[in-house]
Amino acid sequence: MKANATHTCLNCNNHFQGKYCNNCGEKVYNEHDKSVFHFLEEGFHFITHFEGTLFTTIKTIFTRPGKISWMYSHGVRKPYFKPISFFFFLVVLYLLFPVFEGLNMKLQYHMTNRFYGEYATGKVNEVLRSTNLSYAEVEKIFHQKGEKLSKFLLFIIVPFTALFFWLLTFRKRKYFFDQMVFSAEINSVYLFWGFLILPLLLTIFQLLCKWISGSYLPIYDGITGIILYSVLCFYVSVAARRFYSLKIWQSVLIAVLFWVMHNIIVGLIYKFILFYFAIRQVH
Numbered sequence: 449m450k451a452n453a454t455h456t457c458l459n460c461n462n463h464f465q466g467k468y469c470n471n472c473g474e475k476v477y478n479e480h481d482k483s484v485f486h487f488l489e490e491g492f493h494f495i496t497h498f499e500g501t502l503f504t505t506i507k508t509i510f511t512r513p514g515k516i517s518w519m520y521s522h523g524v525r526k527p528y529f530k531p532i533s534f535f536f537f538l539v540v541l542y543l544l545f546p547v548f549e550g551l552n553m554k555l556q557y558h559m560t561n562r563f564y565g566e567y568a569t570g571k572v573n574e575v576l577r578s579t580n581l582s583y584a585e586v587e588k589i590f591h592q593k594g595e596k597l598s599k600f601l602l603f604i605i606v607p608f609t610a611l612f613f614w615l616l617t618f619r620k621r622k623y624f625f626d627q628m629v630f631s632a633e634i635n636s637v638y639l640f641w642g643f644l645i646l647p648l649l650l651t652i653f654q655l656l657c658k659w660i661s662g663s664y665l666p667i668y669d670g671i672t673g674i675i676l677y678s679v680l681c682f683y684v685s686v687a688a689r690r691f692y693s694l695k696i697w698q699s700v701l702i703a704v705l706f707w708v709m710h711n712i713i714v715g716l717i718y719k720f721i722l723f724y725f726a727i728r729q730v731h
Contacts, residue, residue, distance in 0.1 A: 535632045
């Protein structure tokens with residue numbers, strides 16, 4: 449390929465010189481690019497680049513809370529996963545390896561919820577009357593539908609959490625974009641720690657209890673929730689101090705308020721939306 453040759457882009461019909469279209473970025477392919485060797489070379493490059501970026505992101509998230517969000521918001525984006533992309537990656541991981549059912553509660557949970565339980569009970573009774581299904585059948589179908597929806601609806605947690613951070617720190621960060629970036633990092637830790645690492649640790653703990661005492665130790669949801677949010681709020685405190693340049697007391701206050709607000713976002717808003725869409729698919 450001649451360096452000064454003029455090419456017509458096959459994607460946008462732009463006329464340009466060089467290897468890449470200056471209008472859309474499409475590459476001009478040569479004979480080497482169409483070889484099997486190059487095909488394998490690209491695959492190897494993707495895997496090594498993906499792994500390197502992934503492990504760098506994980507390492508930075510757990511050793512320097514808030515750093516990835518700060519770097520990304522200031523234009524340094526090459527060394528790490530994009531925060532929102534990393535969140536989506538963890539959602540897919542959670543889809544493939546679900547352990548906790550904490551985000552896909554049984555039908556009875558919704559019917560006894562102190563905020564929308566009366567509404568949920570009414571909708572369940574409507575379904576029972578209109579479908580002639582038994583309660584057990586409705587419960588089974590609801591759980592199947594909810595199991596899929598619960599993972600995909602996780603996406604709504606990010607903007608709600610971002611709104612919370614914006615309301616507390618709008619003088620620190622001008623753009624809502626920055627809040628979305630920080631929210632994606634925090635909720636990535638929520639998924640990574642709460643639904644991948646913590647279940648693994650609890651499983652190991654249970655196996656040790658079984659080996660030592662011959663029986664499993666009961667672990668209640670309330671205790672699990674305290675463990676999950678204690679670690680998460682410590683992370684929020686450190687990350688918020690770095691990302692927003694806060695004083696220690698300010699970052700601790702944000703972490704405490706986050707505990708309350710995130711429980712509302714997940715325990716009320718998210719789960720109500722989940723119930724609403726899941727029950728509508730029972731027929």
